[in-house]
Amino acid sequence: MSERVERVAALEEGPPGGPEEDAAGERLQALLAGLNEPQREAVTHGEGPLLILAGAGSGKTRVLTHRIAFLIYTGQAQAGEILAITFTNKAAQEMRERVEGLLGRATRGMWLMTFHAACARILRGEAQRLGYTRQFTIYDQADSRRLVRRCIEQLGVDPKRFTPAALNGQISAAKNRLQSAEDYRREVGSPFEELVADVYELYERELMAMNAMDFDDLLFRTVNLLELYEEARRRYGQTFRHVLVDEYQDTNHAQYRLLQLLVGGGTAPARGQRVQLEGHRNLAVVGDDSQSIYGFRGADVRNILDFQQDFPDARVVKLEQNYRSTQTILSAANAVIANNRGGIAKRLWSDLGQGAPVHVRELEDEHAEARFVVGEIERLLDEGTGRAEIAVLYRTNAMSRVIEDALVRREIAYQVIGGTKFYERAEIKDAIAYLSWIANPFDVVSFTRIANSPRRGLGQTSLGRIVGHSATVGVSVWEAAAQAQAIPGLGAAAVKSLRRFSQTMAELAELAARGTPVAELLEAVLARSGYLEALEAEAMGGAAKTIEAQGRIENLEQLVEVAREFDVTHGEGRGAERGMGADDGGESAGEGEGTLDLFLQQLALVADADARRDEEGLVTLMTLHNAKGLEYPVVLIAGCEDGVFPHSRALEEGGLEEERRLFYVGVTRAMRELYLTYARRRMVFGAPSYGLRSRFLDEIPAELSDCEEELTISRLAGEGSQNGVPARVRARARGHRENEWSRAGQASARAANELPPERVFRMGEDVVHAAFGDGVVTGVEPGGVIVVRFAGDGSERKLMAEYAPVSRRR
DNA sequence: ATCCTGATTTTTTTT
DNA sequence: AAATCAGGAT
Numbered sequence: 076m077s078e079r080v081e082r083v084a085a086l087e088e089g090p091p092g093g094p095e096e097d098a099a100g101e102r103l104q105a106l107l108a109g110l111n112e113p114q115r116e117a118v119t120h121g122e123g124p125l126l127i128l129a130g131a132g133s134g135k136t137r138v139l140t141h142r143i144a145f146l147i148y149t150g151q152a153q154a155g156e157i158l159a160i161t162f163t164n165k166a167a168q169e170m171r172e173r174v175e176g177l178l179g180r181a182t183r184g185m186w187l188m189t190f191h192a193a194c195a196r197i198l199r200g201e202a203q204r205l206g207y208t209r210q211f212t213i214y215d216q217a218d219s220r221r222l223v224r225r226c227i228e229q230l231g232v233d234p235k236r237f238t239p240a241a242l243n244g245q246i247s248a249a250k251n252r253l254q255s256a257e258d259y260r261r262e263v264g265s266p267f268e269e270l271v272a273d274v275y276e277l278y279e280r281e282l283m284a285m286n287a288m289d290f291d292d293l294l295f296r297t298v299n300l301l302e303l304y305e306e307a308r309r310r311y312g313q314t315f316r317h318v319l320v321d322e323y324q325d326t327n328h329a330q331y332r333l334l335q336l337l338v339g340g341g342t343a344p345a346r347g348q349r350v351q352l353e354g355h356r357n358l359a360v361v362g363d364d365s366q367s368i369y370g371f372r373g374a375d376v377r378n379i380l381d382f383q384q385d386f387p388d389a390r391v392v393k394l395e396q397n398y399r400s401t402q403t404i405l406s407a408a409n410a411v412i413a414n415n416r417g418g419i420a421k422r423l424w425s426d427l428g429q430g431a432p433v434h435v436r437e438l439e440d441e442h443a444e445a446r447f448v449v450g451e452i453e454r455l456l457d458e459g460t461g462r463a464e465i466a467v468l469y470r471t472n473a474m475s476r477v478i479e480d481a482l483v484r485r486e487i488a489y490q491v492i493g494g495t496k497f498y499e500r501a502e503i504k505d506a507i508a509y510l511s512w513i514a515n516p517f518d519v520v521s522f523t524r525i526a527n528s529p530r531r532g533l534g535q536t537s538l539g540r541i542v543g544h545s546a547t548v549g550v551s552v553w554e555a556a557a558q559a560q561a562i563p564g565l566g567a568a569a570v571k572s573l574r575r576f577s578q579t580m581a582e583l584a585e586l587a588a589r590g591t592p593v594a595e596l597l598e599a600v601l602a603r604s605g606y607l608e609a610l611e612a613e614a615m616g617g618a619a620k621t622i623e624a625q626g627r628i629e630n631l632e633q634l635v636e637v638a639r640e641f642d643v644t645h646g647e648g649r650g651a652e653r654g655m656g657a658d659d660g661g662e663s664a665g666e667g668e669g670t671l672d673l674f675l676q677q678l679a680l681v682a683d684a685d686a687r688r689d690e691e692g693l694v695t696l697m698t699l700h701n702a703k704g705l706e707y708p709v710v711l712i713a714g715c716e717d718g719v720f721p722h723s724r725a726l727e728e729g730g731l732e733e734e735r736r737l738f739y740v741g742v743t744r745a746m747r748e749l750y751l752t753y754a755r756r757r758m759v760f761g762a763p764s765y766g767l768r769s770r771f772l773d774e775i776p777a778e779l780s781d782c783e784e785e786l787t788i789s790r791l792a793g794e795g796s797q798n799g800v801p802a803r804v805r806a807r808a809r810g811h812r813e814n815e816w817s818r819a820g821q822a823s824a825r826a827a828n829e830l831p832p833e834r835v836f837r838m839g840e841d842v843v844h845a846a847f848g849d850g851v852v853t854g855v856e857p858g859g860v861i862v863v864r865f866a867g868d869g870s871e872r873k874l875m876a877e878y879a880p881v882s883r884r885r
Numbered sequence: 886a887t888c889c890t891g892a893t894t895t896t897t898t899t900t
Numbered sequence: 901a902a903a904t905c906a907g908g909a910t
Binding site for chain 1: 901
């Protein structure tokens with residue numbers, strides 16, 4: 076490897092030599108041309124750990140792609156020796172295209188994908204070692220929540236008291252901490268955690284029996300695999316000679332551990348790990364602690380903050396020149412983020428000039444806000460701005476509807492990212508469930524989903540008997556279903572119906588085993604199962620449902636189209652499984668088996684962001700989270716009100732700083748023009764709510780925005796002190812229309828920030844009340860109100876957390 | 886088993 | 901305002 080380094084050095088010097096070396100030298104110069112000094116340093120860094128602190132818009136994608144190209148180009152790595160992790164599949168795909176553009180050839184064999192996709196791929200080859208087959212099913216969040224619900228019911232716990240969502244969240248958090256059910260059990264400290272442990276254990280057993288994994292398992296099991304098998308660890312560690320990770324600030328503990336296992340090194344292993352880590356330590360991470368916005372799903376900023384402790388010899392490169400935004404936008408972003416404590420100091424600057432002021436507007440209600448946003452978009456379009464250059468961002472998906480309505484009314488073409496997702500629609504999930512059950516006969520969740528869809532007269536009771544029978548006899552649901560008459564307690568009609576269903580499925584499985592292309596198989600499924608027929612019957616029927624059914628049919632046609640595309644790229648037998656030699660061993664006989672599995676796994680891992688389309692003349696609507704990593708000449712952020720953004724629930728849970736980072740992310744998406752709007756009145760849950768303008772708006776220096784009233788009051792309050800007290804004074808001055816509601820809003824903000832911790836209650840906590848006795852918190856409402864259900868008489872009461880005589884029970 | 890209706894809940898954010 | 905759920909009627 077030292078000769079490699081020499082070669083790099085030689086190339087950098089632009090050595091004398093034969094004609095092809097000259098050409099190579101030129102190529103290399105071209106690769107490095109146009110990079111600023113720190114960018115170049117990051118790109119040309121050789122072996123060993125590398126931390127790239129990349130401020131918003133500082134060209135980190137450029138650095139990553141150029142670095143990959145550089146590594147390949149200088150012979151430091153083959154394409155197949157690179158593992159590059161991105162946040163979305165879309166980002167991976169874009170990055171691959173750019174690398175190929177730089178190299179002028181295909182990047183066959185390079186692992187350029189998300190953590191989850193990489194893990195799924197590894198596990199497909201190694202699943203047997205962990206007791207799974209390679210056809211294991213991946214459950215999305217909805218699936219796993221359903222399973223949790225079943226577990227809760229099986230344990231005889233009231234799902235009212237503890238919602239599947241809450242328990243699922245606990246389990247997911249544990250998995251992200253790499254805490255197994257047994258680990259969790261060992262550390263329980265409350266009755267609630269006791270319950271979580273029970274559910275967690277059962278949930279794991281069920282998943283295992285169904286040959287299924289949830290999202291978190293993909294990471295967790297891969298870590299298990301690498302910890303358990305030194306051979307696998309070595310093999311993957313050596314295969315991926317260079318590992319690059321984008322958006323490192325949003326990695327969770329499992330992902331962190333995975334990286335350590337792959338590249339070796341880091342500090343002493345976390346939580347008593349026994350594995351001796353060794354490896355090449357060629358890990359390059361890119362991120363920005365100011366843009367860490369996924370704490371709620373287990374991301375841990377400390378991963379990036381502590382990188383230099385993990386790798387004391389790491390080279391650190393800071394990218395501080397912003398190539399995206401005007402100085403005004405940057406100054407606004409910097410001023411807001413300065414209100415967070417800690418973090419890595421950086422000073423972002425731009426030479427793109429001051430540009431326009433930030434446009435801040437107050438509107439009457441959300442409809443007026445939507446009209447303003449759309450009106451402004453129309454004006455910009457008239458001025459020659461392209462639709463694809465405009466993005467509208469908001470805090471929650473629910474907020475898109477009003478804006479969509481306004482856009483439709485003005486006939487402006489748009490796309491919504493996220494929200495009601497294509498792959499979460501019932502008909503799509505049904506169709507996929509059919510395929511899943513064919514691929515994985517143990518997949519009970521899929522079976523129960525499709526058995527009575529379309530209606531076959533197999534209701535809850537019958538399904539329960541079938542599943543119960545399969546569990547007692549110890550065979551897959553598939554086999555159980557095939558032996559309909561052997562299932563005790565099943566009525567004659569049910570037996571007959573199940574027989575027919577099972578027969579159809581057997582035929583379809585036969586088709587699949589013969590290596591039928593996925594699109595063809597899917598069409599056969601939809602036709603023979605009677606699914607399409609039922610929908611068509613509904614679409615023909617005269618009622619209002621017609622349109623809906625028609626839409627569903629169209630969605631299914633789209634899915635078939637997706638499958639057809641998959642067949643084209645992965646068709647012709649083998650082509651699919653390229654990449655490292657390591658997983659070839661696991662590939663079973665070559666009858667085209669495995670294609671269906673691959674298709675299903677790809678589907679399971681598609682994200683909303685992957686659906687984004689560029690350059691098609693569409694205005695883009697999405698949540699601030701989905702906007703991560705993107706940029707638009709014009710950005711409009713709607714709903715800048717306290718309680719909406721920052722979100723009230725984040726305030727309650729002490730997540731203000733993460734909200735502020737989210738705001739920072741939103742602001743820094745804008746290149747030229749930035750609009751921040753808020754409404755005095757907004758319908759929430761069908762009831763009006765009145766909020767104050769977002770505190771983040773007050774953190775923007777007045778001279779950067781164009782709100783005139785703002786300037787006047789700010790001058791009155793004292794020149795130059797935009798932060799701190801005067802800012803709040805301004806907010807009060809503007810919000811003097813406040814009534815009951817806004818005061819309630821303030822109280823809730825206070826609840827999080829100023830109440831002592833023993834006065835802050837969360838869902839599911841056990842409490843005791845001086846008069847009513849023991850109870851459990853079943854709701855947390857704005858205004859510092861908590862809802863408690865009391866064990867004594869089963870009644871539910873609303874209490875003021877601040878004043879009521881309640882305390883935590885232990 | 887299925888359908889209808891009224892009640893309850895939902896809104897953070899997502900791989 | 902919309903979606904999901906529970907309970908009861910058919």
